[in-house]
Amino acid sequence: MRVVKTIPDIRALRQKLNGTVGFVPTMGFLHEGHLALVKRAKVENPTVIVSIYVNPKQFGPKEDFGAYPRDLNRDLELLRRDGVDIVFVPSDDEMYPPEFSSWVDVERVTERLEGAIRPGHFRGVATVVAKLFNIIQPSRAYFGQKDAQQVAVIKRMVADLNMGTEVVVVPTVREGDGLAMSSRNIYLNPRERQAATILFKVLTLARQLRQSGEKDAEKIRRQMTSLIQEEPLAQIDYVSIAHAETLEELNSLDRPAVASLAVRIGKTRLIDNMPLE
């Protein structure tokens, strides 16, 4: 496994590769969710490249950029074990030199949910993904369904800007009790960790309501909200039943829909979602 730290070096390596390249962009502190992306990429491509980069531009000024968990040595060991070919670990200096001033702005789908609460977040995400795609030139890039809105934004960007990379979405990996894998779960104390299972319970309720024939989105949102309110440690940021591509809130479940929510458990903000079939 090659660990590459500069853009010229990864470009030189990339040029020598034959066949398709599968790319998994990450912010490190890897968990089973990331490794599911890597495994899928391994199955589908002769070469797999993983990037580890905690992108400062997608954190707001009051968010957890400084505290975001990092453990490069452990990450590299996990990736080596899973047969990754190249790990790209760029520096802030090279990614964002002082004169940096170009951004990818995706409108509409970025304005709701996470985008409404975290202004500039998806600008940072879209921009860094565009940069990484241009550097790595992947045939396929792998993202987790866990970040459903991120997936919608990246798909929109790739289509609109005619990027030659296929976006592959991999189902959310969950702990035994349903908590979605997230690097931020490490922030939870044991009592909060227990309370955090409320997200999966609420999404499961939404899916059950849908499967039992409920078509009124507002009724489902109301029942989801009531159930979260039974958990004293949970504070709702949003509860959403939205169109899966545009993330516009739905009145009636007559199109592909996704239930999603953001909840604060103590000081930790967790998001999760579930497609409603």
Place this chain on the structure above:
Amino acid sequence: MRVVKTIPDIRALRQKLNGTVGFVPTMGFLHEGHLALVKRAKVENPTVIVSIYVNPKQFGPKEDFGAYPRDLNRDLELLRRDGVDIVFVPSDDEMYPPEFSSWVDVERVTERLEGAIRPGHFRGVATVVAKLFNIIQPSRAYFGQKDAQQVAVIKRMVADLNMGTEVVVVPTVREGDGLAMSSRNIYLNPRERQAATILFKVLTLARQLRQSGEKDAEKIRRQMTSLIQEEPLAQIDYVSIAHAETLEELNSLDRPAVASLAVRIGKTRLIDNMPLE
């Protein structure tokens, strides 16, 4: 020469090409300035692709998108004569489908001069160039020095977003009396055509002042302004002595500088510029 009208078709053709690809993006109605770009691309690359697309997103609502001159058959004849391999003529429907919502925004360098007077213009330019680069994947792309700020914006975008295309800038081609070649020159009546020579005269004055040792940018701007005011048909939009890369106005000519100006001759808006060495 192949004329290709859809994105899937040009992608398929591109995949079969070996060696470097030189790309000349144009809005058609070609003149000697465009053909100088083509000739340079021919010298430097085994394959040359030209796009002809009047990009609606770079025109303001009150600008001349509808009136912008078009003559596809003549353009194709000129390109065939110059040995172009592929001409890409995309449709608005495919470039900007209804759900289109992603943009490339370059900050700072876009906020001055043309950007200040034509809000959204460089957003449209950067976005369409990013799209075309992603579709065509050129090794080198050729732009005219005539649009100096466009060149600065594209260079900034390519560097910031790590695009793998080299930007080649080709000197402005001028008529015998110094008027820079422009598709918009066709708007000028004979009296205006004569008056339009004022732009080149003013830029030549700026260069002469610089070469005779003048280092005070404001003094040069003032003399340029006075000279334009001697032409009754000319209305000044701006007169600028700016840093060549950032286009920030200079006080002292202690860095690479460019003199540029935008002038209205009757209803026709003309721009021109000259690097000051």
